[in-house]
Each structure stands twice: as C-alpha cells, then as structure tokens.
Amino acid sequence: MKIKIIDTGNANFLSLYRAIKLFESNVEISSDPREILEADKIFLPGVGAFKNCIHNLKQKGIFDILKKIDKEQIPIMGICLGMQILFNDSNEFGESEGLGLVQGNIRNLENINLEKNFKIPSIGWIQTVSNIGYENISNIIEDKFYFIHSYYAVNIDEKNLVSYYYLNKNKIPAIIKKNNIVGCQFHPEKSSKQGLNLIKAFLEGNL
Amino acid sequence: MRPTRIISRLDIKGDDVIKSINLEGLKKVGKPNELSKKYYKEGIDEILMIDTVATLYGRNNLQEIIKKATESIFVPITVGGGIRSLEDAEKMFKSGADKIAINSQAVKNPNFLKELKNIYGSQALVVSIETKKINNQYEVFITNGRDRTNINLLDWIKKCQDFGAGEILLTSIDKEGTGKGLDLELLKFVQNIVEIPIIFSGGVGNINHIIEALKFKNLDALAIAKTLHYNQLNINEIKKIINENKDN
Helix, strand or coil: CCEEEECCCCCCCHHHHHHHHCCCCCEEEECCHHHHHCCCEEEECCCCCHHHHHHHHHHCCCHHHHHCHHHHCCCEEEECHHHHCCCCEECCCCCEECCCCCCCEEEEHHHHCCCCCCCCCEEEEEECEECCCCHHHHHHHCCEEEEEECEEEECCCHHHEEEEEEECCEEEEEEEEECCEEEECCCHHHCHHHHHHHHHHHHCCCC | CCCCEEEEEEEEECCEEEEEECCEEEEEEECHHHHHHHHHHHCCCEEEEEECCHHHHCCCCHHHHHHHHCCCCCCCEEEECCCCCHHHHHHHHHCCCCEEEECHHHHHCCHHHHHHHHHHCHHHEEEEEEEEEECCEEEEEECCCCEEEEEEHHHHHHHHHHCCCCEEEEEECCCCCCCCCCCHHHHHHHCCCCCCCEEEECCCCCHHHHHHHHCCCCCCEEEECHHHHCCCCCHHHHHHHHHHHCCC
C-alpha cells in the first residue's frame, strides 16, 4: 500500500510519518501531484493559518487535484487544519475559500465564547462522543483525543458528522466523513494509543 | 472545565536531564529519551524539553534528542531554550516538535512572536515566562532566572497574548525545584487576567500540592519535573486526583 503525506508547508510531519510507519512501510511525504494521485491512501496534515495553507497548496499545484479527490475515490484523512480546509470556506484573517469537498464553514471559537467562559485555543485531551449512525465504530472513535484549535466547523451536514465534543452546549465536530473523505479536528498522531488506533483503522478501511 | 493537563518537564544540559533548584545548581537525573519514553508509557499528557544552557552558550543540541523521541512518543512535544531565529524554529518543527517555547528572544524582540505566529500559528507558540516578586511586584526574568528585565509580569503577559502566543509557560523562580508547593499567590494573581491557557511550573513536591492548586480556577496545565524524575509521584496517581477534582 502506497501512502502519501501531503506537504502542506510549515508543520511537524515527522510524528505523523512515524505513526503511520508503525503500521505500513511505504510512506512518503510528498508535494508531487502525480505521486499523490497514485497513492492508495492520503494524509493531509496542517497547522497554522487557513489562508497560508491554501496558498501553499496552490503554489505546489496540489489544490486543483485535491478539489477533485472525491472523484478519484482515494481515501484521504485531513488532520486539524487539514480537516478544516476540506470545507467550503473560512473567515480566519478575512474570507478564504477551501477545497469545498465537504459542506460547511470554518469559524472562530470566539463566536460561541461571548461570556469568555473557556480559553482559546481550545487545548486538551477531550472525550468525544459518536454521532447517531456511527455507534458501530464507537470503540475506535469515542475516547480522549488531543485537541488544539481556535477554529471549528459549522453548518455541516448531520450525516457527515461522525463524532463531536461539547463546548458551551455547542457540538464541536471531532471527526467528519463523506465517502472517501475523512477529517479529524484533533491530532491522532499526538493522541497516544487511541490516536494510533484510529490511524490504523483508517489505513485498514475501517473508518 | 476539562481536566488539567500534566506535562513532564525535562530540563536538559548536553545529553542529560538535569534538575536545578531555583533554576540554579545542577544534578543529572537521567537521559531525555529514557525518561520521556517512560512518561509516555505511564500516560503523560505532554512532554516539555528545555535546553537549559542553549541561551547562555548560543547553541542547541535538542534536535537529535527530539528526532529520537518522536520514534516512540505520540503525545505533544514542546521544545524550548535558545530559539532565536526563524531558522532555529524551523529546525525544531522539522525534528518533530509540535510547539516551541520562546523566552529570552521574545523579551529582546517581541515582534519575533508575530513572525512565528504568522508562519506556524498560535497553537504552536508557547511563551515561557520566569517570574519573581521584587519590591512587591512580579517581574519578568530571563536566562533561567539569572537576569532581571524590569518588565512587569502583567504587562508582559498581555503583550504576549496580543502578539500571538497560544499558551504561557509560567515558572515561579522562587518555587522552582523546591518541591515545597506551587506559588499559589502567583496562580491567584494571574488566573483571571490570562485569556490563553497557562502551564504552571515550579514547586510540585507531593500530591497535596496538586490538590491545593486544583482549587483555583483556570489551572489549564501543570508542568512537573523533579517529583516525576525521582518517582516521588506517579502519573496515574496524579490523574486520579485531577479527575476527582475537575469540577472545582
């Protein structure tokens, strides 16, 4: 199985690389459009600013390829910012378009923190809950995972919501899925055994 | 409130984890990779590695240590000590650091924080602040508590927030390495003014110190060094106490 981690720019990719390596030997970090299309599984990591990340993908000529990745049917997992760019757009530092692969928008957690009763970034090992329809994989998706984020996905289609956590009575998407496209708001590669388990499930086609 | 994160703090000199008292005086306590692997297996939430002599001697040998650590540790790793330029930061992230902690260089040039934030994002940026009360005012110190800055702690925290810090690592110089309890006065002083998460560091010597500190709101994270290195407390025991007290 050929696995590619897309080089989205400025981030620690080494941990993700090593996490995947625990289960599969053929893993490479790549920004070559052709190589990416030949992969059996793709990881789309990312940290930092939405606009920057999109800019990097465009510069590397990967943006247009990723926009059509739903038609290629290659399983892809976006992580953290890599999950957020799967949606339509973000208002981080002004409007910015996303890949539009999954219906939804990225908004600041400030919007649901008007009384300032939690801190941003939202950081910690947070217990997630399965959404209706995904109870059969609750042993993989319900656990404490490591989150660190200031933005979150809104207006998403309920059937694409796999798991979530609550913040000020708002459901914060933890995992989303639409056909071959999976997104994790948290960092599975930084979430100890339960995170590694989730990566394994994705690699085995069980997520 | 979500459970307080427990972070093991490894102060590193050369190839060794060392332990200091009041950020002075040194004793070797183990090897960074052996200790971090042990803490990972026991369920630590995060690992913090600080190169204690990097600023003083203008060098940094943490890269190899982190590269090795990421082979077997799958929790967040924060790295600090002697990060003075964007190149230094890039080396750390490429070696497997998830976050970097900036101290002296932020004081010298606060715009450095903005530059880092724009490239790596706030979530990867921790500002490390060492503080001590001088004439009844908390003042910021640099170079492991050696040098005064004449900067007021509150002013500095606000500036760090404005300039893009995602977290504050706050070390009480008076309590650091003493094992005599956290600086509760400092904790009380900052708890309502800091809008971003704080990692409190310095003074944990036994489980009662943690119970005392958990009574305060907004104890986002606790960095523990010596007490873990000397097996005076274990991670399971700490987590149990935190879960029992998390609604306070």
